[in-house]
Amino acid sequence: MKILVAVKQVAALEEDFEIRADGKDVDEDFMLYDLNEWDDYSLEEAMKIKEASDTEVEVVVVSVGPDRVDESLRKCLAKGADRAIRVWDDSAEGSDAIVVGRILTEVIKKEAPDMVFAGVQSSDQAYASTGISIASYLNWPHAAVVADLQYKPGDNKAVVRRELEGGLLQEVEINCPAVLTIQLGINKPRYASLRGIKQAATKPIEEVSLGDLSLTANDVGAANSMSRVRRMYVPEKGRATMIEGTLAEQAAKIIQIINEFKGA
């Protein structure tokens, strides 16, 4: 039995940063990279299934990205993933989430997993579409925003609870194999043990090229995506006023604003 977990290395920003010269992204020097938070939960869900199973379960993590992504993949290996695969070619730079979904789909076809997990969204781009596009390319059933999963290796059905607006949960029975996008809070992700980190440092990361997946530069990148970033910018500041004055005065002004808002 095999579970494939699609993961992404995401960028976080400090409060001060500079936009790249081409105006399409933030300068990399100002970015801090880490494993996408949602993907940490996806991996933990896969690890829980692996550890609870009587039969052998292989957990494979896959990511699309340059060399620096190895650091995040090693984090997954340190937490117990059996194998890590990284796909990259410079021509893939600027690919939108749908193209990334297509690349991952080709990996999935080769790996033939029984289940595919992905995070609901990435914290830096927030398209929430990679997992769903994989399901579409594979023509597999999918469930999004999964907050609870009941599944045993070998089962041909899983029961998931999906998180909806207003605190509602929707219980869904889904045929397997399936693609599930996992929501934060479904479990409590573990910290990697020191031993795990040391072992992960020596484990190989399988590097896969576009050619290995029967893809070419004409299938990927910004030019071959259905959406492209035109520019990234900080919008003009909105209507905000700094309340000055003594503490008592600030409190009085806030009360006045609240009363005006309430129409009192």
Added chain:
Amino acid sequence: MQDSTDALVKLAIKAGDPYVAAAVHELATGASKRQIEAQMMNTRRTALALARWEHTPASVLAALSGIGDDAVDLRLDKNPNTASGVLSNLYADASNKRNLNLTKLIAQHRNSEAGVLKSIALFAEDAESLLALSKNPSATAEVLDCLSARLADSELGVALNKNIAQNISASADLLARIYERSDLHTQAAIIGHVNCPDALIAAAMNSEDLLVMRTLARDKRVTADVLRRYARSDDAGVRCGVAANDATPVSLIGDLAGDKSELVRREIASRHDLLPAHIQVLTGDADDWVRQRLARNAIAPLDVLRVLAADVQADVRRAVARNAQCPLELLELLAADSNAWVRAAVAYQHHSPQELLVALAEDGDVDVLSGVANNPNTPQQILEKLVASSEADVRRGVILNRAATRNTLLPLLEDPYYLHRVLMIANPSMHELDKWNLREDPDYQVRFSVYRWAVKNIAPINARYIVGNEVIRRRRA
């Protein structure tokens, strides 16, 4: 000593890690220093990260200020560890470039030199820098004097004086000068200032203004007669101040204990001069918070604690368990409480005896177990079990337990959570070699902490580990 210093710097250079380099930077000299700095600044990304990091030593920040990168300078201006000399240079640069954003950051930085702040007070033109300066507690009385005098007649001067009225550095003379030309809000702030002249306080005692009365009601310098008048105020805020004031005569407490406002009664319930009659009234108060505050009060007698230990509200029972005077009989009762927060309070209570803690160690709740792990009365064999807990909070409790022995703590040197390993470096129970062995930890914050510890303890640990380690490596090679 010099041998171990040189060896430590050499090891740091060999590590090739910018965070380790930053940790030993202050020890390095000559060519070694240049190598260390090259490691710290080999990429702009690393320099930016170190300039922002709250643990970066001042000497590293000083080195980074020489790069001449505006983005790095911006982060240095925000970093609380940036030394005054560096800020002075950055101010000179910001002035030349007329960079108002950097000037504002220097104006509000706690380490800015008085000379720089005075220069900003005298010459800065932008309101944001001047407002930031007026709030900076590092601005001396002289700087605030200059600032107030320069803009006394301007519209901005009103806003500046409001901030100065709340600035701890403002002198009595300046406060007195501002008082006369200020609005009621600023006057109330001046009345509440620790440096407010007695004459202003005396005059303000005749004021009927609510803001002034609310401020004065909490002031110990106010006379008993005035506090009596305030205790009859229609304003709950004024009565609250009286209830919280240590100078309030005991004769007023009875009425305030039965005050119509629960806010007033809550303040009264925390007082240490309550008479038995007051306590009796407060014990049956309808407000949970009043009973909770009484339950935490160290003067609450045993019979009252017994009543409160059976309170319908778990927070009140928890407050009894947290009371420093809580007797054993009530700790035993509360250790069996149905609410985990109440049991956790017993587990954290330093008066809880070993037998109680042994029983609580069987509890399934993480907060209870964290309390047992933290408690210095917990037997060592229980702590040894808790070290293996899957809950990080419980393991951290053992690390923070001052009674935990080295043998108990040893497994936590390999704790999965990096912060726990950082805490182990600061733990006095651990041997020097235990700490030194973490120098090649996978987490950069742990490695940095080990080397910082080594820098600060270079004399005591001396040749035994650092030089010794180097010698051992050479022999092996």
